[in-house]
Structures are given as C-alpha cells and as structure tokens.
Amino acid sequence: MKERLAYARTAVAPHRAAELRAEIDAFHAEYCAALDANDVERWPDFFSKEATYRITSRQNALLDMPVGLVYCEGLDMITDRALAVAHSQMFAPRHMLHVLGITRVLQETDRTISAQTPFILMQTLVEGPTTVHLAGIYHDHFVREGERLLIASREVVHDTEILDTALAYPV
Amino acid sequence: MYQSQAVIGITNARKNPPLAQCVWPADALNNIPDWVYTSQAIYDQEIERIFRGETWNFVALEAEIPNPGDYKRGYVGATAVVIVRAEDHTISVFENRCAHRGAEFCRASHGNTKEFVCPYHQWSYDLKGNLQGVPFKRGINKVGGMPPDFRNAEHGTRQLRVATRNGVVFATYSDKTPPLEAYMTKEIVEEFDVPFSGKKLKILGYCRNELPCNWKMYHENLKDPYHATLLHSFLVVFGLLVPGIKSIVFADKEHGRHGYMASAKPDEIYATVAADDKAEMRSFSDSLRLRDERFLDYVREFDSPWSANMMTMWPNLIVQRQMNTMGVRQIIPNGPNSMVMQWTMFGYEDDTPEMTRHRLRQGNLMGPSGFLGLEDNEALKFVQEGIRNSSTDNNVVKLDAGHQGTARNLISESCIRSLYQYYREVMDIRVAEKAA
Ligand code: FES
Ligand SMILES: [Fe+2]
Numbered sequence: 001m002k003e004r005l006a007y008a009r010t011a012v013a014p015h016r017a018a019e020l021r022a023e024i025d026a027f028h029a030e031y032c033a034a035l036d037a038n039d040v041e042r043w044p045d046f047f048s049k050e051a052t053y054r055i056t057s058r059q060n061a062l063l064d065m066p067v068g069l070v071y072c073e074g075l076d077m078i079t080d081r082a083l084a085v086a087h088s089q090m091f092a093p094r095h096m097l098h099v100l101g102i103t104r105v106l107q108e109t110d111r112t113i114s115a116q117t118p119f120i121l122m123q124t125l126v127e128g129p130t131t132v133h134l135a136g137i138y139h140d141h142f143v144r145e146g147e148r149l150l151i152a153s154r155e156v157v158h159d160t161e162i163l164d165t166a167l168a169y170p171v
Numbered sequence: 172m173y174q175s176q177a178v179i180g181i182t183n184a185r186k187n188p189p190l191a192q193c194v195w196p197a198d199a200l201n202n203i204p205d206w207v208y209t210s211q212a213i214y215d216q217e218i219e220r221i222f223r224g225e226t227w228n229f230v231a232l233e234a235e236i237p238n239p240g241d242y243k244r245g246y247v248g249a250t251a252v253v254i255v256r257a258e259d260h261t262i263s264v265f266e267n268r269c270a271h272r273g274a275e276f277c278r279a280s281h282g283n284t285k286e287f288v289c290p291y292h293q294w295s296y297d298l299k300g301n302l303q304g305v306p307f308k309r310g311i312n313k314v315g316g317m318p319p320d321f322r323n324a325e326h327g328t329r330q331l332r333v334a335t336r337n338g339v340v341f342a343t344y345s346d347k348t349p350p351l352e353a354y355m356t357k358e359i360v361e362e363f364d365v366p367f368s369g370k371k372l373k374i375l376g377y378c379r380n381e382l383p384c385n386w387k388m389y390h391e392n393l394k395d396p397y398h399a400t401l402l403h404s405f406l407v408v409f410g411l412l413v414p415g416i417k418s419i420v421f422a423d424k425e426h427g428r429h430g431y432m433a434s435a436k437p438d439e440i441y442a443t444v445a446a447d448d449k450a451e452m453r454s455f456s457d458s459l460r461l462r463d464e465r466f467l468d469y470v471r472e473f474d475s476p477w478s479a480n481m482m483t484m485w486p487n488l489i490v491q492r493q494m495n496t497m498g499v500r501q502i503i504p505n506g507p508n509s510m511v512m513q514w515t516m517f518g519y520e521d522d523t524p525e526m527t528r529h530r531l532r533q534g535n536l537m538g539p540s541g542f543l544g545l546e547d548n549e550a551l552k553f554v555q556e557g558i559r560n561s562s563t564d565n566n567v568v569k570l571d572a573g574h575q576g577t578a579r580n581l582i583s584e585s586c587i588r589s590l591y592q593y594y595r596e597v598m599d600i601r602v603a604e605k606a607a
C-alpha cells in the first residue's frame with residue numbers, strides 16, 4: 001500500500017537541486033499568481049502541448065485508482081476546462097490562495113525535471129471564513145521550452161478526504 | 172462528521188420546530204415547507220423511520236470486496252457500518268461499534284483481515300460481526316472477569332440484513348423490508364440492470380464531498396428536469412440535453428419514491444436550439460466550442476433508448492450513467508443541514524485501456540469538480556442557505572400542477588410531488604385543513 005507514494009530519495013546533487021528549485025519556485029510564483037487572481041484562462045499557458053493534469057485523493061493514489069476530480073489529457077482538454085470554468089460554470093464567487101511548501105527536486109534528465117511541492121489551498125467565500133480547501137502535494141514533471149519551464153504532467157494528490165461542496169478552480 | 176459551514180451553522184428556532192409543530196400547508200402537493208429541510212426533530216425521525224426503517228440502503232459494490240476477508244467502512248444513514256466478505260463468500264454488514272464500550276473498532280477505509288479486534292480492550296469479532304473473544308473473560312486466577320452467565324453469542328455487533336443484485340450490496344435494519352426486487356419495483360429493476368447486468372465491474376476510484384444542504388435535496392435535484400437545461404449550460408451547448416429531445420422523468424408507480432431522469436442524446440455534437448427556447452435560457456452560449464471533442468464521444472454500450480440516465484433509489488443511492496461515465500453515489504445524511512456524498516466511479520473488467528481512458532475523460536462531467544456536478548453542488552448550497560434564516564418559509568412546486576409521477580416533458584415538478592406525498596405517509600406528517 002505504501003509503495004506508490006513512498007518517500008523517494010532525490011537523485012540530484014544538492015547544489016544542482018538548489019538551482020533547479022529556484023527555477024521551479026519562479027515558475028510556481030507565476031502559476032499561483034495567475035490562479036489566485038482567478039485568471040483561469042491563463043492557466044493553460046503553464047502546460048506543454050502533450051501535458052496531462054489530474055487531481056486525485058491520496059486514497060485513490062494509494063489504491064492506484066485512475067479517476068480524477070479533474071482529469072485532462074493534453075493541452076486542448078486543459079484549455080477546454082479553463083474556458084468552461086471561465087464562461088459556462090455557475091458557482092459562488094470565491095478567492096483562492098495557494099500557499100506552497102519547499103520543492104524537492106527528485107530527478108533531472110536531458111529533457112525533464114521531476115519534483116514534488118506541497119501546497120495548501122485556502123478558500124474564502126463571500127462573507128465566509130478562510131478555510132483550508134485542499135492540502136496535498138504536486139507531483140510534477142517539467143520540460144524546458146527555450147528559457148521556460150512547462151508542466152508535462154502534474155498530479156495533484158490531496159490529503160483532504162472530504163471536500164467542501166465543490167472544487168471550482170484548478171489547483 | 173466533518174461540517175464545513177459551521178460558521179454559518181446557526182438555524183433560527185422558527186426553522187427548527189419540534190415535530191408537533193410540523194404541519195404541512197393545506198395545498199400539500201404544491202408546497203414544501205422549509206422545516207422539511209431544517210428541523211432537527213424531522214431529521215431524527217427520518218433516521219428512525221427511513222434509514223432504519225423498511226428501506227434497502229446501498230452500502231457497497233461487490234467489486235470493492237472481492238475476496239474473503241475484504242472489508243470496507245461504510246454508512247447506513249448516518250450510522251457507521253462495516254461491510255465484509257466472509258470465508259464462505261457471503262457479505263455481512265454490521266455496525267462499527269464495539270459491543271463492550273462502544274468504540275468504532277474498524278478505522279481503516281478498507282482492507283483485508285481475518286477478524287476485527289477492538290483497539291480499546293481487544294474484544295474480537297469474526298467476519299460476520301459475532302463476538303469471538305473477550306480477554307481475561309474468567310478474570311485472573313479466577314478473580315474478576317465476566318459473570319458465568321455471559322454468552323458471547325448475546326454480545327455481537329448489531330448486524331443488518333443484506334441483499335445483493337448484480338454486484339451491488341444493500342442493507343436494511345428492518346425485518347419487514349420486502350425482498351430487494353419488490354422494494355425496487357419492476358421498472359426500476361429494469362433500468363438498474365442496464366449498467367448492472369451482472370458484468371464484472373472495475374472500480375476506477377472515489378471522491379467525497381460535504382454539501383451544506385439537506386440530504387433530500389439531492390433526490391429532488393434528480394427529480395427536477397426543469398433545472399437541467401437552465402443551470403447546466405454545458406449540457407445544452409454540447410447537445411447532451413436540449414429542450415425538446417426525447418426525455419423522461421420517471422417515478423415508480425407504487426410509492427413514487429424511486430425514480431430516474433433519462434434522455435437520449437441526438438447525433439450532432441452541438442445543439443440546435445430553437446430561438447424561442449434560447450431566449451428562455453440565459454446561460455446558453457452559442458460560441459462555446461470544445462477543442463478536444465473526444466470528451467463528447469459516445470460509445471453505445473447498452474441496449475437502452477437513453478444515453479444518460481440518473482437513477483435515484485430511495486433513500487440513499489444514485490446510479491449515474493451519463494454517456495460512458497458511470498458511478499454510484501451514496502447519500503450520507505449528516506444532520507438537517509448537511510450531507511456527505513460518496514462517489515464511486517466504475518467501468519467494467521473487460522474494458523479496453525482506451526475505453527477506461529474514455530470513461531476517465533468523460534468523468535470530467537461529474538463529481539465535485541465536474542462540469543455538471545459542480546453546479547448542482549453549488550445550487551443546493553444556495554437553497555439551504557436561502558431557507559435557513561429567511562422570514563418566509565415555503566417552497567413552490569407548481570410546474571405542471573395537477574400531475575404526479577412520471578413526466579415526459581422537462582418543465583415539470585410532478586416527481587417531486589409524488590416523492591413528498593410518499594414522504595408524508597412514512598413520516599406521519601399532518602396536512603393542515605383547508606380554510607373554509
Ligand atoms: S470498547 Fe471495544 S473492547 Fe472495550
Ligand atoms: Fe443538475
């Protein structure tokens with residue numbers, strides 16, 4: 001049961017990991033700033049053409065269950081979701097705030113970097129308290145396109161067992 | 172259980188009346204009083220008469236516990252139970268409460284075991300919930316221990332009756348609940364057997380959310396075709412449900428408590444909507460188009476006139492079939508103002524990998540983040556918030572007035588009417604006299 005999300009030691013030397021971490025931090029600063037401004041139509045800009053994106057619970061991840069709260073294969077599906085959220089979905093107005101923990105760089109190859117970053121997603125509804133909406137870890141693969149990093153795959157694995165009402169925006 | 176909206180959790184006394192004050196308005200078929208959704212006394216009575224009454228409650232899919240010793244935690248109403256497969260392959264359902272001092276002894280969401288051992292004083296139970304062992308039953312050196320007349324057989328867990336149909340497991344507290352198929356009624360059995368034909372299921376995963384609304388609203392939502400084309404612009408734009416297409420809202424003929432809402436998707440991907448209808452639907456958008464249309468592919472896999480069918484089986488099961496995404500949802504009541512929804516998504520064992528991926532892609536329609544699921548969840552929250560502290564206290568169900576039960580048009584509340592007629596009987600709720 002433990003294996004799938006078990007602790008995996010980093011294969012990257014500390015100095016190199018620090019460099020890559022700084023790069024991923026900069027990526028996340030922009031990613032979260034766009035989402036926290038509710039500018040969901042910019043969200044696809046952070047993904048590569050073939051990117052996959054899935055949000056799932058830790059329970060599903062441990063059981064090797066493939067469903068996603070959100071399940072996207074490819075940039076087109078990611079873009080469809082962004083457009084749907086921006087233009088066709090009814091939900092109460094809310095503010096989201098991503099608070100990220102320290103990125104662990106796990107591996108680097110010629111083309112890809114794999115990393116894990118813990119996050120807490122806070123939600124504030126109109127007249128509502130600020131609540132922890134989701135807590136979990138991003139399991140990421142990044143690719144480089146020129147100077148930029150892009151997400152090739154992101155698995156958002158959340159610890160939160162019972163979600164409050166609904167998850168409207170991407171994480 | 173967890174309650175996310177505790178900060179706004181105060182219901183004023185007027186909306187929380189004792190049973191004696193719960194009198195239905197005289198025009199009973201066309202009105203629903205707010206206390207139905209907000210009274211603690213009503214909720215308590217529902218737990219007794221409905222969830223512990225003569226109903227079959229969904230508890231699990233057999234595919235979740237395929238082998239002897241497999242178990243999962245679950246609920247009947249708001250009561251925690253364990254669902255277990257024993258060595259003889261039969262399934263037992265018993266309360267997750269130690270007969271000694273009440274500890275909830277099964278803590279893992281699922282697993283495999285030979286017995287259940289309560290962590291507190293290590294009383295042990297077999298896979299059917301019978302008490303097996305009591306440590307130091309005879310005391311130490313014959314001092315202390317249980318009295319000589321203590322019989323293990325008299326101190327097991329509270330065990331429920333179990334029935335299964337084609338891989339779906341139900342439990343009931345009552346000895347009087349009729350056999351499962353009779354309880355479901357003929358037409359519901361027929362629709363149930365479309366996704367559950369006996370073909371082996373493959374579980375694709377779970378999600379769970381808390382909805383700050385009364386549990387009955389979820390039934391009503393699926394007996395309310397009126398909202399479907401108005402709230403869910405996604406349904407309409409992508410031709411999944413369009414005013415005027417072939418559809419039905421069915422209520423079982425015997426009680427009107429079970430039902431389904433079904434529709435047949437036309438072949439075009441995008442809807443053609445008459446100009447008049449369009450004008451009625453503010454959320455409709457002609458310009459919305461998908462970049463990845465695989466999402467809307469429909470693989471005909473059943474011999475059924477319906478491409479989508481949402482079935483509600485009283486009191487706690489929803490069987491979801493929207494094109495090729497399938498799942499069961501269990502309603503777990505959580506007080507008058509809250510419910511937990513437990514979603515279990517599935518496909519079939521003989522699905523190709525591509526079919527599984529197709530189901531997963533289409534899964535974006537449903538669940539707490541689904542293009543349809545999100546909107547229902549939010550809308551139900553708005554309803555509960557609206558009724559909790561307002562000065563007025565009545566809901567109007569007058570669409571298609573005079574009709575009860577099955578409707579073949581979308582602008583009808585006939586199935587909500589039949590549900591509440593049945594509900595008033597089971598709950599023994601008085602209707603006010605008509606003023607002379
Ligand atoms: S409470 Fe379970 S053994 Fe005592
Ligand atoms: Fe809906």
